[in-house]
Amino acid sequence: MRTEIKGLNEECGVFGVWGHEDAASITYYGLHSLQHRGQEGAGIVVSDEKRLKVHKGMGLVNDVFNEDKIKSLTGNGAIGHVRYTTAGDSDFINCQPLLFNSQTSSLALAHNGNIVNATALKRQLEHQGSIFQTTSDTEVIAHLIKRSGYPNLIDSVKNALTMVKGAYALACLVEDAMIVALDPNGLRPLSIGRLGDAYVVSSETCAFDIIGAEFVREVQPGELIVINNDGMHIDRFASGTKRTLCSMEYVYFARPDSNVDEINIHMARKNLGRKLAEEAPIQADVVTGVPDSSISAAIGYAEQSGIPYELGLIKNRYVGRTFIQPSQALREQGVKMKLSAVRGVVEGKSVVMVDDSIVRGTTARRIVKLLKEAGAKEVHVRISSPPIINPCYYGIDTSTKGELIAASRSTEEIREEMGADSLAYLSISGLTEGIGRPDEGPDCGQCLACFTGQYPTEIFPEADHPYDKVLGGK
Structure with missing residues (x-):
């Protein structure tokens, strides 16, 4: 319980699995382990390698899912999300994962963190013709991916992530792969584990213990990792990165049985x-x-x-x-x-x-x-x-x-x-x-901004800023 941090509203939690025949069930139990990170809404998207299916709703994991709902989500890949509102309204339309369908493919996104330049990016995307269905900052990433112009998805995701600024532990699901990425400052925790031949990804390692998975590694700042039937492929979308993990993960947010950055x-x-x-x-x-x-x-x-x-x-x-x-x-x-x-x-x-x-x-x-x-x-x-x-x-x-x-x-x-x-x-x-x-200075590996006012990224809330130019803004 958090009896005070209250206006420090909780972060969100993401979980994913690829290569397990009971992907939805595994994700359900993973989200239970992350329930402390958000209690406003929960959702799961699964892939059977042909199409994506979603179920989500307002409330706790147990409120949103039952046995019949989980059985209907058949597939060997899944991503899930528990939400506390930090960007966008608290209503069903903003529940994650967000699922987007096009004539050629589908894409689901689940995100923990906050995009600080989301308002400016959204303004420019709307100027170019995008129509937004939610008020969530996560939807901005989907539009950037779709508008990138690159012939393959991975390059499109990389290009999109170079435009967004802020904190994000991101899980993406398409028909034939799961993609995870961490912002260049590594402000949010994100870890990868193994469950038999399957890979799992979670905001906290406590979820691995619940499902019987073995910890493999943490996603590093600026990494983009693709997990599919061929295994795990590690790539980068940002270089020269230095971790500044949120100190409040240690003070309050994470569960006591989790390890974050090996602590x-x-x-x-x-x-x-x-x-x-x-x-x-x-x-x-x-x-x-x-x-x-x-x-x-x-x-x-x-x-x-x-x-x-x-x-x-x-x-x-x-x-x-x-x-x-x-x-x-x-x-x-x-x-x-x-x-x-x-x-x-x-x-x-x-x-x-x-x-x-x-x-x-x-x-x-x-x-x-x-x-x-x-x-x-x-x-x-x-x-x-x-x-x-x-x-x-x-x-x-x-x-x-x-x-x-x-x-x-x-x-x-x-x-x-x-x-x-x-x-x-x-x-x-x-x-x-x-x-x-x-080291309490800039090399301590932690974000101390709420105590010191020294932010690891530029902050442009609700304001014009140089990143407008990336999308052709005037």
Whole structure:
């Protein structure tokens, strides 16, 4: 659960398989493993090497699919997607994978991330005659592929990807192949595995464990990989690339049992908690974490500080994530439904409450109140990431500084607003060292833009920019 990152709306998840007779079933289980990355919609497209078939809808994977639907999706290749809206409206038409049919062939696309120059590209494509059926930035890629003018699909995809800027872990499906690609900065995770003779691809390695697949390799920045009946063929569409993986994958987004860039998420979060205890010690009776993404960091804080870890907050697992609610009033009510303080653990105690991040601050304030209503004598809030002071344009839905409490308030002002007895954040150096990349500069292999304002790509949201010229814009 994410009780705060909420306005840091969740990223999406992609999954694919080629060469398995039960491709749709495998993809269904893969999407279950990625459900934490998006709960608004889900979809699967399959190929029987003659045509593509799709089923998708709004809601959780279990809401969208049943046994009959999966049986109807026959084929040995498939791609799937779980979605949280970061670009485009939250409705059925934007559910992915997006499927496009032409007189000669079909193409399906599933994408995790955000195209920062999508608005300008769409404007130019419409000027040239394109008609868009969705408001998703992913559709821009399909139009670029179709308009490339190259005689073969692979060159067309390469050409299209040189025009888009931003973050994308992309899975494409055609009748006779699956194609995967990662943006030149490698902002999003994407891995390849083997399941017998079949290949699988997933936003997170935790999906491989569920289906019994063996990890093979991560897709590298700027790579384009074609998987068909002849095997796996590795190509590139960009050179001179350098990875800047989103730091929030380690802090919050990825599942604890996933490995991202060869680093286990649970161990990274424990290390963040250890660093936090070193940087912001406090005398207290118990340490507790906000379920679920902060538990690992809380355990690390407890181990380093010597303060016992206790289950001070309980999550109700039968309600949705609070940040999905459309209004602040409903979001706060969602916190009441989702979390309960354990009075027997916190009453009369000085409590260290470890959370992974603060965005708006409203939920953190509510959790502090929950703990104090349950009798906590003191609540000391410790955050296992630095203050988020800048918007993210790469697939996390915080597009303005106005949404970010730390962008306009000091740590002391935030502490006072939430009613905590103390508040401390992890430093940027503590973050990079805890994850396992001690260089906090541009060579640390991580995107730190939400903490530092130093973005790995140019940002042109809703504005004219040089990339218009690629499509003949004036």
